[in-house]
Amino acid sequence: MHFAYPPRKSSNPPPFLPRSSRISTLRRNRIKFAAIAGLSIIFLIWLFSGGKTKHSPQRIITGTPPVVIVTAFEEKTVGSEFIRNAKSNRREYAKMHGYKTHLVSAGDYDLNGSPLSWAKVPAMRHAMAKYPNARFFWYLDQNSLIMNPSLKVEDYVMSARKLESNMIKDLPVVPPDSIIKTFSHLKGDDVSFVLTQDKEGLSSGSFIIRNGDWAEFFLDTWFDPLYRSYNFQKAETHALEHIVQWHPTILSKLAIVPQRLINAYSKGQGDLYKEDDIVVRFPGCLFGSNPSECEEEAKKFLPRWQKAFGLS
């Protein structure tokens, strides 16, 4: 039995076969156009709505001068000879490294009857207004002399690497047993406030502040009239201890460094000055002790700093 072969494929195809898919009836470039148009509309929406996100603009600080040295002099407590000496000491140091100085009299500021030692806070604020582009402000008490002019503050103390290695972590802010301790994980760049401790507590005779919004906030807070009227025993120093312990936004910007880094003492309750330290302070002058004693002490260092600066 012989079956027929299955029929072959037709050799004359039907003349008008419909297109295989309906989508291709739309012209391809028209689809492309629609896609591009849609994407560009979304992009425009994103552009115009995203562009409006408002962030308070961070002021750019150029760093000229890099450091401003601030001192508020209480003319009544020490002799004019001493003051002239201290001023020229700071000016010489500033000239060497291109810094600026802001040397003012404590009486320039209206303190509403609170102790003159408070003047350091508005003096710092004043320096910030005067040099808005400075990177650091170094408050150095009048009873101190810069002894080692070769050290630049912004490198020697304030560079992030140095800070990270120097800052004392997990240290009770007020010795010996405050439960508030310095942060143990703090980056050098986040530090805005560097100071030291002596045997009695925080020392506000020499500290460095990084310029910025935080500095304004900190100084204004410190200068709050309610702190000035509270009769803290050590005035601004105890007010500082208070705000550092009660307000974490301040504690989180603070680094305590070894005392001799910026605050070596010539004698008394603290780490004592050794050769090549940047600064020597005379705590004997503090708190209304005998001015002549203070000047005696300073005289010992007079030839030494002049020699170090190459002046004599």
Added chain:
Amino acid sequence: MPLSRSPSPIPGGGWSSPGLNINSSGQSSPAAASFSGPNGGNVTWESARLKSQGVSGYPSFSTQNQGFFTRHMRRISRSLPTFQVSPDQYGEKEKLVRSKWNAPMLDRIRGIAARIGRKWKIRMLIAAIILFCYLLFWLTPLGYHYRRTTWLGGGQKFVIILAANVGGGVMEWKGAREWAIERDSVRNKRKYVSRWGYDLEIIDMSTKKRYAHEWRESWEKVDSIRNSFRKYPKAEWVWWLDLNTFVMEPSYSLQDHIFNNLEKHVYRDINEYNPLNISHPLKGNYLDEASQNVTGDGDPNSVNLILPQDCSGFNLGSFFVRRSDWTDRLLDIWWDPVAYEQKHMEWEHKEQDALEQLYTTQPWIRKHTAFLPQRKINSFPNGACSDNGMDPRIHYNQNDRDFVVNMAGCEWGRDCWGEMYNFRELSYYLNRNPWERFKEDLIAVIWFKLTGQKVKL
């Protein structure tokens, strides 16, 4: 009848035939009792056979046209694909060249479409797109998500904190009125928030007992603002609202009402309205220029705290704070034991007075604080601040459609619930939709004139 598989016989008689359940609707089945098939007496095949023969136990009025399948057979089969042999290919009739879906409905539509001109096609397409968008955005949650997204509607940038449960807790009993106030206030904020895609954080103020030993009741505001910033990481602005507030105009978005044009709505120079007589700007030979300027640095982006003032000074019943380092610092410094120890006898309004104190003495606060005209977010009812009569800067006016009303101080000698109820009803009345307006302002009035009867439609 097309079957996917042939019916198979079942022992005991009858057929298991899934496609043939035609004894379902409205037919009589006289054979049910006489034959017990697999379906528990409902003999499918048997009844179908009887039916197809027209033999029925009760032949009186049962027609051929009963049951779903029989009734819809034609329609169903018509929608099934059919094979059509194209007429010009009669040479190869056994070969099915093409098959197509050939539903008459579709054909008809195609015919209509072919007859419509191109212009009308485009118009209809546009109409369809509009309809589609309407469905998409108003009937689905897509519109809500659009309003929330930070880079589209931006609703996620705003968090409303509502202080609830004031005066609750163990020590003070809450009566029915207090519960009703709370319910209405919360519902009002919920509605507002869901309309614009904001977030609502309801704070239980009864936790203030936690702060009592530190003498810092009512500073928990600070903690709840801080928590909200943590809880809603995309929030830029936090809007604090007291419980006794009512959003009168839910159709105002915060963006439109205030934030899109911040510099236009706020004032930074407190001398514009200065009930506390704070001397502004601060003067000091040590201050920078921006701190001594009446408008700070003048940049609207540097505003971090926006609050209204009432007749007695700052009002913290309704205010905005922005997420920023500045705000962190303010919240941190707001309560200080040394300040509190000296001032707690004078500070009747606690955190409000503390803020006034900070504003007065600290330049860094002034630079970033701005004020809103009170009626922008915090209109008072007639009972509050009314010692000097009505003040257009303070009191609510329904003709101006004020945004929010704050029944401040109603718990001292005024009727909180009564005020809340009145404002709620007023808000509903002012925000009637067009249909309600048509009914109540036109039909009901006409009816009243005609018949002298008041009707509620």
